[in-house]
Amino acid sequence: MMNSMSNIEYVKGLIEKGFKVLETDVIDQYQVSFVVKQADVLQVLVTLKNAGWKQMSYLSAIDWPDETKIEMVYILMNWERAVHVQIRSKIDRNDPVMPSIITVYPGAKYYERECHEFFGVKFPGNPDYEKQLILEMWDDMPPLRKDFDPQAYSDRKFTKREYNQDYKILSEDNKLKEKREARKERAQSLKGGPKA
Amino acid sequence: MKQMKLFLGPQHPGMHGNASVHLYVDGDIIKRSFLLPGMLHRGFEKGMERHSWVNNISLIPRVCVVEPDINEMAFAMGTEKLLGLEVPERAHWIRMIILELARLSIHLMAYGGLGGPTGNYTLMYHAHADRNSILDIFEQISGHRVYHQYIVPGGVRKDLPKGIEKDIHAFIDDLESRYEEYRDLGIENPSIVARITDTIMLPADVVWELGVTGIGMRSAVNKPYDIRKVMPYARYDQVEFYAPFADYSDARARIDCKLQEVLQSISIIRQCLIKIPEGPVRVPLGRGQSMRWTVPKGYVYSPVESSRGEFGYYMVSNGGTNPWRVGVRGASYPQGLLGIEKYMPGTRLDDAALWVDTMGVCSPEIDR
Numbered sequence: 001m002m003n004s005m006s007n008i009e010y011v012k013g014l015i016e017k018g019f020k021v022l023e024t025d026v027i028d029q030y031q032v033s034f035v036v037k038q039a040d041v042l043q044v045l046v047t048l049k050n051a052g053w054k055q056m057s058y059l060s061a062i063d064w065p066d067e068t069k070i071e072m073v074y075i076l077m078n079w080e081r082a083v084h085v086q087i088r089s090k091i092d093r094n095d096p097v098m099p100s101i102i103t104v105y106p107g108a109k110y111y112e113r114e115c116h117e118f119f120g121v122k123f124p125g126n127p128d129y130e131k132q133l134i135l136e137m138w139d140d141m142p143p144l145r146k147d148f149d150p151q152a153y154s155d156r157k158f159t160k161r162e163y164n165q166d167y168k169i170l171s172e173d174n175k176l177k178e179k180r181e182a183r184k185e186r187a188q189s190l191k192g193g194p195k196a
Numbered sequence: 197m198k199q200m201k202l203f204l205g206p207q208h209p210g211m212h213g214n215a216s217v218h219l220y221v222d223g224d225i226i227k228r229s230f231l232l233p234g235m236l237h238r239g240f241e242k243g244m245e246r247h248s249w250v251n252n253i254s255l256i257p258r259v260c261v262v263e264p265d266i267n268e269m270a271f272a273m274g275t276e277k278l279l280g281l282e283v284p285e286r287a288h289w290i291r292m293i294i295l296e297l298a299r300l301s302i303h304l305m306a307y308g309g310l311g312g313p314t315g316n317y318t319l320m321y322h323a324h325a326d327r328n329s330i331l332d333i334f335e336q337i338s339g340h341r342v343y344h345q346y347i348v349p350g351g352v353r354k355d356l357p358k359g360i361e362k363d364i365h366a367f368i369d370d371l372e373s374r375y376e377e378y379r380d381l382g383i384e385n386p387s388i389v390a391r392i393t394d395t396i397m398l399p400a401d402v403v404w405e406l407g408v409t410g411i412g413m414r415s416a417v418n419k420p421y422d423i424r425k426v427m428p429y430a431r432y433d434q435v436e437f438y439a440p441f442a443d444y445s446d447a448r449a450r451i452d453c454k455l456q457e458v459l460q461s462i463s464i465i466r467q468c469l470i471k472i473p474e475g476p477v478r479v480p481l482g483r484g485q486s487m488r489w490t491v492p493k494g495y496v497y498s499p500v501e502s503s504r505g506e507f508g509y510y511m512v513s514n515g516g517t518n519p520w521r522v523g524v525r526g527a528s529y530p531q532g533l534l535g536i537e538k539y540m541p542g543t544r545l546d547d548a549a550l551w552v553d554t555m556g557v558c559s560p561e562i563d564r
Contacts, residue, residue, distance in 0.1 A: 027496055028277060030427040054404045058497065058525040062512055073510065075497050075525075079421045084497055107407035110533040118241075134234040134563060144242055144521075 007081040008032050014051055019044055033086035038072075038098070041089050045074060045104050053078045053085060059101075059111035061119040065146045068093040070119060074101070091121070100125030118144040199227055204548050206235055211552060212309060213261070213559030217536060224545040231536045236563040244522040249275060249349070250487050252519065257343040259524055260561050262305055265298040266502040267509075268347035271522075273429060274498035274511040275349035278491045284479060287351035288430045289472040293364070294337070294346060295430075295500075296461040296468070300371070301330040302503040303458050306556065307382060310451065313549035314388050319381045329367050336360055351478030361469050368462045375459065383451050392447035395543070396551050399445065402539060406530040410505025411453045412555060416445035423501035435467045447554040454503075488517050502527045504556040526561025533562065 008026055015021055015034050023035035036044055053076040062071040069090040076085045091098055100123040101108050112123040113133050120142035123129040132138065141148050202219045205211035214235040220228040240259055244252050256271045257264030269291060276283060308323025310316070331341040336357055338344040346353050382388055398408065400416045414421055422439035424432040440456035442449040481489045491513040499508035510523035526532075532555075540551055 025495070027494075031497060033495055055407050055409070057407065057409075057499070057506060057508065058510055058523065060510060060523040062521045073495075073523075075508075075510065077506070079419070079426060082426045084427075084499065086495065086497060088495070105407070106405050107530050107534055110529070134237050136234055143239070146245075148242075150239065150242060150246070 005029055007078075007083045010081065011048075011051075011083055011085055014047065015044060018047060027086075030082055031084045031086070033088060035088045035090075038089045038091050041072070041074070041087060042099060042101060042104065044087055045076070045101055048076055048078075048085060048087075049104055051078075052080055055079070056101075056105040056107050056111075057084065059108050059115065061096075061115050061121055061144075063093070063119065063144065063146045064090070065093065070096045070121060072098055072121070096121040098123055100129065102126050116142075118142050120145070198222075202545070204552070208549065211549060212557070215532075215557075215559035215562065217540075217548065217552065219540075219545065219548060221545050226541050226543055226545060226548060229536055229540040229548075231533055231557075231562070233533070233559060233562045236560055238563070240564045241522055241524065244519055246518065248488060248517045249491060249519060250489065252522075253348050254343075254345055257345060259564060260502075260507075260526075260558060261342075262558070263298055263302045263502060264343050265294055265347060266500050266507050268345065269295060269429075270498050270500045270507060270509040271511075272347050272349045273500070274496050274509050275491060277496045277498060278494045278511065278513050279349070279481060280492075281350060281479065281481065283351050284476045285473050286355075286475040287477045289468050290352050290356060290477060291347050292430050292432065292435070293356075293465055293468045293472075294334075294344070294352075296464045297330055297333060297364070299461045299503055300368075300458060300465075301327045303454055303461070304330075306503065306553070307378070307451065307454060307458075309553055310382055310388065310550075313546075313553055314391055316381070316385065316388060319378075319385075322378070322381065326371055329370075333360070333363055333367060336363065348478070350481050351476075353478070355477050364465060364469065368465055372459070372462055375455075379455065383448065383455065389448070391547070391550060392451065392554070394446050395547060396447040396554055397445060398450070398539075398555070402535075403445075406535050406538075408505065408531050408535070408555075410502070410527055410556065411440075411450050411457070412445065412531060413505065414439060414441040415449045415453050416443075417441070418443035423499050423506055427499070429500065431471075432464075434471065435464050437464050447550060450554050450556075457503075490515060490517050491519075497525075499525070504528050504558060507561070524561065524564050526558070526564070528555070528557045529562055531555045532557040532559070 019036055019040045021034050025033045055077040057077045058075040060073050070093045071088055071090045074087040098121055100112055112126050113129050115121050116129045117133055117135055199220045199222050202221055204217040206214045206216050216232045218230050218232055219226050256267045259267045304323040304327045308320040311320035334344055335341050338346040398412055398416050403413050403416045418441055420439035420441050425439050437460045440453040493513055493515045495512050497508055497510045499506050505527035507527040508525040512521040514520040543551055
């Protein structure tokens with residue numbers, strides 16, 4: 001196995017020579033990330049696969065509502081060179097369409113399906129991407145988007161349960177109520193800390 | 197003949213976890229199959245975004261029920277990478293002891309799980325009894341048996357209790373002395389050997405197609421592709437061990453690799469107990485309050501070697517007190533979903549549970 005820093009240089013040369021890279025970040029000696037344009041993603045992946053990045057470790061998305069963008073993430077692994085490569089690309093959030101990569105990495109099939117379910121990204125080229133996978137009969141917006149509020153969803157969807165608030169103090173020595181009050185106060189005081 | 201639909205799981209002695217495999221069988225040959233996940237979906241990735249970094253320490257071990265420590269390690273390492281934090285030397289060694297004990301416990305559980313689909317429950321009872329001893333050790337170290345919340349960003353929660361070395365040595369000596377007995381019960385047992393030899397194959401091209409890692413990959417490609425070896429974290433570069441591999445991946449080869457790893461884990465624990473230095477075990481994070489610290493902006497993927505392969509957290513911070521996005525790369529995601537869809541058809545119905553077992557499919561990390 002070669003020196004890991006020279007492996008980073010190798011992959012940097014490979015990508016930066018062939019494509020317009022918007023941002024490069026060397027995270028540590030085993031990991032490097034590139035931000036590329038959406039149109040280049042498939043070609044970058046093909047280049048990396050031919051260079052030995054045979055395994056796709058992870059595919060997902062990140063929601064950036066302030067920029068109205070969804071950022072796609074592909075993490076590839078080369079076991080010979082011991083480098084994880086992150087490929088990231090921002091796509092439009094209102095109509096997120098990303099060509100499927102299953103022709104390059106067949107293992108992406110279910111990752112894309114999951115990504116569609118949780119972020120609403122469309123993957124033309126993947127035959128099954130619209131089928132439901134994990135969320136059964138989901139009837140709301142894709143849940144990992146930032147504007148989805150699980151609390152509000154649950155309040156809307158399910159009836160509130162009523163809990164019995166009364167409790168008896170059986171013996172005089174029982175300081176449960178005082179303890180509870182003290183704990184509640186302490187929790188409140190912690191909440192009011194200065195904002196970061 | 198007409199095809200019939202059968203369900204393997206969620207309640208089946210050979211199925212681990214709450215997932216169901218839908219099988220279309222013709223006679224006793226599986227013609228079509230797919231996994232139905234979602235019975236265990238608890239919204240972890242959304243939950244992590246809604247909680248602060250420190251709150252997440254108690255949330256993440258729940259991602260994988262039987263092997264919680266790898267979650268803690270991946271989360272802690274990712275946070276430390278984002279913070280640019282250096283962990284005390286002693287904490288690295290304590291982490292390795294914890295991780296290898298956890299690896300022993302999950303390998304025992306998985307190996308004992310072989311008893312379910314083959315009907316050899318003795319193996320399962322033995323393995324679970326030994327796993328219980330590991331949980332006792334964990335209870336002494338961290339106060340918890342299953343979800344330890346022990347490996348935290350910045351080190352480990354507290355130092356090892358006095359005299360724990362004696363207990364660990366006693367346990368691993370005992371386990372090692374009965375290693376041959378375990379082999380006889382499972383992998384050398386004629387009734388099981390007939391079920392696992394030359395069946396449930398995982399060729400190397402399928403490994404690369406699906407993205408299978410861990411024992412499944414190593415037993416097929418004949419290379420020691422282990423994260424601990426290839427990109428060592430903690431202090432795995434300072435201990436001597438090997439990652440078992442093979443060039444013919446039938447179910448038996450995979451189980452054999454798993455058993456060899458048990459011996460390697462025992463050896464790593466012994467070396468750690470010798471090499472562990474004295475010193476502090478945790479550094480303060482030093483950004484903001486103790487409970488509301490912030491993490492600088494960044495994207496990081498932090499992989500660890502779990503018992504089933506490469507397990508990683510993809511962590512994104514926007515500089516706030518909560519993570520912006522945490523994605524979990526479950527080690528058994530490729531073989532659990534695409535593998536069952538594409539490569540389970542063709543096997544016999546009675547091997548379906550063994551297929552799921554020896555490929556190491558763990559439903560909690562598929563659902564998250």
